Amino acid sequence: MRSGIPLWAILAKDLRAYYLKPPNISWGLLFPLLWAGMFFIRSGSGMESIPELLPGVIAVSILFGTTSLLSVTVTFEKKGRSFERLLLAPIRLELLMLAKTAGAILFGIANALLPMAIAAFVADLSGIRWGILAAAIVLIAVASTFLGLFIAVSVSEVFEAQTFSNFFRFPMLFLCGLFFPISVLPLWLRPVSYALPLTYGADLLHEAVQGTGVLPLPLDFGVLLVFCALLFGISLLGVRRRWIT
Amino acid sequence: MGLPADGSAPIVIAVRDLAKRFGEVRAVDGVTFSVARGELFGFLGPNGAGKTTTMNMLIGLARPGSGSIEIGGIDCTRDPKPVQHLMGIVPDESNLYPELTGFGNLCFCGALYGMGRRDREARARELLALFGLAEAGERKLGGYSKGMKRRLTIAAGIIHAPPILFLDEPTTGIDVASARQIRQLIADLSAQGTTVFLTTHYIEEAERLCRRIAFIVRGRIVRIDTVANLLDRVRDRYIMEFALSAPGAGLCEAVTARFPHLRCYAAAGNRIRVESAEPVRVGPVLRLVEESGGEVLEARRITPSLEEVFVEITGIESEAMRHEKERNGRGGGE
Incomplete structure (x- = not known):
């Protein structure tokens, strides 16, 4: 069997059925813009503060664009039993889940490109290290998507997927060093920060946009890769244990 | 293979x-x-x-x-x-x-x-x-x-x-x-x-x-x-179905007590079925039902089918099985 056909079919179906739907596109566009506007007004600075805001807006766009959408769509399909159809197809579970998550990863990356495109018009982005930025965006999108998959496997109801997503996302957002440096957090909270994947993604974004990363680049990339592998592995285990009873 | x-x-x-x-x-x-x-x-x-x-x-x-x-x-x-x-x-x-x-x-x-x-x-x-x-x-x-x-x-x-x-x-x-x-x-x-x-x-x-x-x-x-083999078990059976005006609680026990050669079991609605290796004599059964205070609305002969085999082998009333399933709404969940 040509395995490319089912994998592409799953990705194309998800893009059409979920990610390219007007409500999701508008959510993907509006949410990061609102966040950017809020921090822009809060900072009280001029256009020169845009590069400072960019890492946070990119991270928020990816995180919110991927986790809840993936966890909700997978939970929805599981609840409606259409996910069974995928489990019964002659496709290895690893490949199936990669195809299932690919749409959310692409959606997350697309969400990150929008604030960058706007920033390119209003600020000087010549100092950006594009290679690091691209790798950071892809890795954050993959880690956030796999977090969404982990959430989907852990819950049974769609509303639980939303609630559980926020349980992870909001603390992560404020503890990862995007908006407040980890050094200003109370000592007892810092280990929590370093246990979050977005901390390493945020550090990469800071380094790529402003050159202000604090951790060595190999450590950031390495830890993010480990998080991706762990979240994906645990999710696969969850699918095997909970959905193939 | x-x-x-x-x-x-x-x-x-x-x-x-x-x-x-x-x-x-x-x-x-x-x-x-x-x-x-x-x-x-x-x-x-x-x-x-x-x-x-x-x-x-x-x-x-x-x-x-x-x-x-x-x-x-x-x-x-x-x-x-x-x-x-x-x-x-x-x-x-x-x-x-x-x-x-x-x-x-x-x-x-x-x-x-x-x-x-x-x-x-x-x-x-x-x-x-x-x-x-x-x-x-x-x-x-x-x-x-x-x-x-x-x-x-x-x-x-x-x-x-x-x-x-x-x-x-x-x-x-x-x-x-x-x-x-x-x-x-x-x-x-x-x-x-x-x-x-x-x-x-x-x-x-x-x-x-x-x-x-x-x-x-x-x-x-x-x-x-x-x-075909399953049906062979019942091919020579004689089955009469009696439609009653009300549920015949305890009626089957009374039938088998009076006529030990008959097998009696409840069917859908207010019906009982009486089964025998020989032709069933309807009159004595009718009289027994009436003695028990019941009323027979209809009596008819049933051609033996897989349903009788199922009931005999499993002891489960097929109608009860069907109704339970339909009441539960969906087929699976076992």
Whole structure:
């Protein structure tokens, strides 16, 4: 069997059925813009503060664009039993889940490109290290998507997927060093920060946009890769244990 | 392929000592059977008997606790993936995508089995026409009636022309015309050489369609035989059915106490059935009913069918089984 056909079919179906739907596109566009506007007004600075805001807006766009959408769509399909159809197809579970998550990863990356495109018009982005930025965006999108998959496997109801997503996302957002440096957090909270994947993604974004990363680049990339592998592995285990009873 | 069961066709499904527990409950308990290529095999039992659990283990949605499964000659007890391309699966409820059209659903299912675009589109159109859904093909599944969804789910199960088809309660909860059409389609598929594994609680459906039947009760197979052999058990029986004006509580006990050569059991509604190896004399039974304060509205002779075999072997009233199933609303969940 040509395995490319089912994998592409799953990705194309998800893009059409979920990610390219007007409500999701508008959510993907509006949410990061609102966040950017809020921090822009809060900072009280001029256009020169845009590069400072960019890492946070990119991270928020990816995180919110991927986790809840993936966890909700997978939970929805599981609840409606259409996910069974995928489990019964002659496709290895690893490949199936990669195809299932690919749409959310692409959606997350697309969400990150929008604030960058706007920033390119209003600020000087010549100092950006594009290679690091691209790798950071892809890795954050993959880690956030796999977090969404982990959430989907852990819950049974769609509303639980939303609630559980926020349980992870909001603390992560404020503890990862995007908006407040980890050094200003109370000592007892810092280990929590370093246990979050977005901390390493945020550090990469800071380094790529402003050159202000604090951790060595190999450590950031390495830890993010480990998080991706762990979240994906645990999710696969969850699918095997909970959905193939 | 395994060895032929009766020398006529190779075995394509071989199940040995299959067992599955859910906590303390033995859902499936030492089930052994085989299905030959091209056979239409019925798996019959009441709600909660273990039909769906057994089927889920065969198709890869549940892990066996113990025992072995061989499909198409390949041991797939631990890993069903190598044989899933051989299977078409029709679950007890539609598991298609409500946001896709009928045509889109069939094409997507074809793609899951590696069918190229041209092939799956042609096959989808062919199946939509065959199942009387050609005009609804471009409508979203969400707008389909229950019968239409059922037909489309079966079409999706055979989009890749699988040699083995698993059908879980294919006619439960749909209108008579759709059920009749689906039975005809199943018979046609079998005639064309598809091996069909059918779970059902409709005894008459199993009798009409299947060559062999397994009765499963509380996770154990209590009998496997050809329909012809099973019917031989009751061919010479005489059965009278009495319709009563009110529920005949304790009436059967009274009948068997007075006439020990008769077997009496309750049937659907306010009915009892009296069975004997000799012609049943209606008069004495009528008098006994009237003595007990009952009133007989109608008495008629019943031609023995698989239903009587089922009742005799399992001790479960087939009507009770049907009503329980329909009350529960959905077919599976065992």
